[in-house]
Amino acid sequence: MNTPLYHALRALSQKHTARFHMPGHKGKDVLPDFGPILPLDFTEVYETGNLYTGEGPIRQAEEQAARFYHAPDCHFLTGGSTQGIHTMLYAAAGAGADVLFDRNCHKSAAHAAAMLDLSPAFVFPKTIEPFGIPGLLCPDDIDRALSQNPSIRAVLVTSPNYYGVRQDIPAIAAVCHAHGAKLLVDAAHGAHFPAVGLPSPIQEGADLATLSAHKTLYALGQSAMLLSSGTIDSDRLREGASLFGTSSPSYAMMVSLDLARDALEQDDSYQKAAEAVHALRLHLAEHTKFRPLTGNDLDPCRLTVSTAGTDWTGDQLADTLYERFGVACEMSDARNMVCIVTPADLDDNLDRLREALDTLSREVQQTALPAPLPPLPVPRPALSVRRALLGNASTLFLDDVQPGMVCARPVTPYPPGVPVLWPGEEITAEHIVFLRNQCYNTIDRISVYQP
Numbered sequence: 001m002n003t004p005l006y007h008a009l010r011a012l013s014q015k016h017t018a019r020f021h022m023p024g025h026k027g028k029d030v031l032p033d034f035g036p037i038l039p040l041d042f043t044e045v046y047e048t049g050n051l052y053t054g055e056g057p058i059r060q061a062e063e064q065a066a067r068f069y070h071a072p073d074c075h076f077l078t079g080g081s082t083q084g085i086h087t088m089l090y091a092a093a094g095a096g097a098d099v100l101f102d103r104n105c106h107k108s109a110a111h112a113a114a115m116l117d118l119s120p121a122f123v124f125p126k127t128i129e130p131f132g133i134p135g136l137l138c139p140d141d142i143d144r145a146l147s148q149n150p151s152i153r154a155v156l157v158t159s160p161n162y163y164g165v166r167q168d169i170p171a172i173a174a175v176c177h178a179h180g181a182k183l184l185v186d187a188a189h190g191a192h193f194p195a196v197g198l199p200s201p202i203q204e205g206a207d208l209a210t211l212s213a214h215k216t217l218y219a220l221g222q223s224a225m226l227l228s229s230g231t232i233d234s235d236r237l238r239e240g241a242s243l244f245g246t247s248s249p250s251y252a253m254m255v256s257l258d259l260a261r262d263a264l265e266q267d268d269s270y271q272k273a274a275e276a277v278h279a280l281r282l283h284l285a286e287h288t289k290f291r292p293l294t295g296n297d298l299d300p301c302r303l304t305v306s307t308a309g310t311d312w313t314g315d316q317l318a319d320t321l322y323e324r325f326g327v328a329c330e331m332s333d334a335r336n337m338v339c340i341v342t343p344a345d346l347d348d349n350l351d352r353l354r355e356a357l358d359t360l361s362r363e364v365q366q367t368a369l370p371a372p373l374p375p376l377p378v379p380r381p382a383l384s385v386r387r388a389l390l391g392n393a394s395t396l397f398l399d400d401v402q403p404g405m406v407c408a409r410p411v412t413p414y415p416p417g418v419p420v421l422w423p424g425e426e427i428t429a430e431h432i433v434f435l436r437n438q439c440y441n442t443i444d445r446i447s448v449y450q451p
Ligand SMILES: Cc1ncc(COP(=O)(O)O)c(C=O)c1O
Pocket: 079, 080, 081, 082, 083, 106, 108, 158, 161, 162, 186, 188, 189, 212, 222, 224, 416, 417
């Protein structure tokens, strides 16, 4: 095993030191279910290193991760890709900057915009029908947006997105760099890419990328990594990570990052998971009424299955899978359900999913395909994100929201956690209809700005 942090902390835990420091469990077996984890759960003391100063075995583990992702540098994060997105925007754009956002960005981007007082502009991905999901961004749209506003310093795009769609990062990076803007990639869902033969965003030309190791690797919840191409000062990145992160980063999470990366390098099990997803997509397309998302620009381990063309919604399919078959999906929406697949599903999880979908396919009725989703009317900014999100607000039921009111908090169906409206945007009658029709099961209230 090539796990410098795990080895260092395991050796320290075996020294039987009297630990008069945090955490309060002192590495002892006081919570039986956590048995082997507690001895490794240290704090910044002798020989354990310090995340924010980049020393010791933590740094060695970060260097191993950087090597694996073919990135000049890597910083561990214990606040998820949320912390990664905040840190990237702080380091690459800075307070008061103009930033171009993929409209399909996670809500943490809107939170960063408020904290850093960023002025957002947006590019909208094309919709993939009949799935009704966000697809590819057009590099020409990014080019146009950057030409219109030469003061934009950074562009943030999501790739892969929740449904597994990968953006053309080399083309987008070329456009950004031609305009002198940095490209930041939210690759929260793509930490496993090198294990399935795909490049990391840094290899494809991005300046920074954040990966949620807890989403698709074996790492503990919240553990993530920030990859850097070296075009942004490493000290500024650490400063940002500590600004938006806890002052007591979890060593258990950091060890899990070290172990999860090493597990990716041990064998070809992620490749096997990708092959199993490929086989399941073919099976569903041929033998069921459900419609798997397929294509070359997808995460090979993500399974998106649409109910479009049947009399069921994606939410209904996901709920039935759970209630009748004990199969829990990652998320669902009106037309789709999404499963995250890793080698840990290669036991019988995937067989259970396939059998359940085969059974349910016999129960659903085929219908005409739904009409393409009406595009969301492009929102008009009325206030800065900062003033709207950090200012006074009152929460109203959708039926009481009047056109002309200003959105105060991101209006975000969760998952996928992508805001339909950003703070500071004016709410129109079309938005209210859109939310009522498309987000009926997740959003019934909106926070509106109160001057
Ligand atoms: C696309 C995307 N980016 C960022 C995040 C935030 O990641 P984390 O939960 O690791 O903070 C999420 C969370 O679901 C996400 O889906």
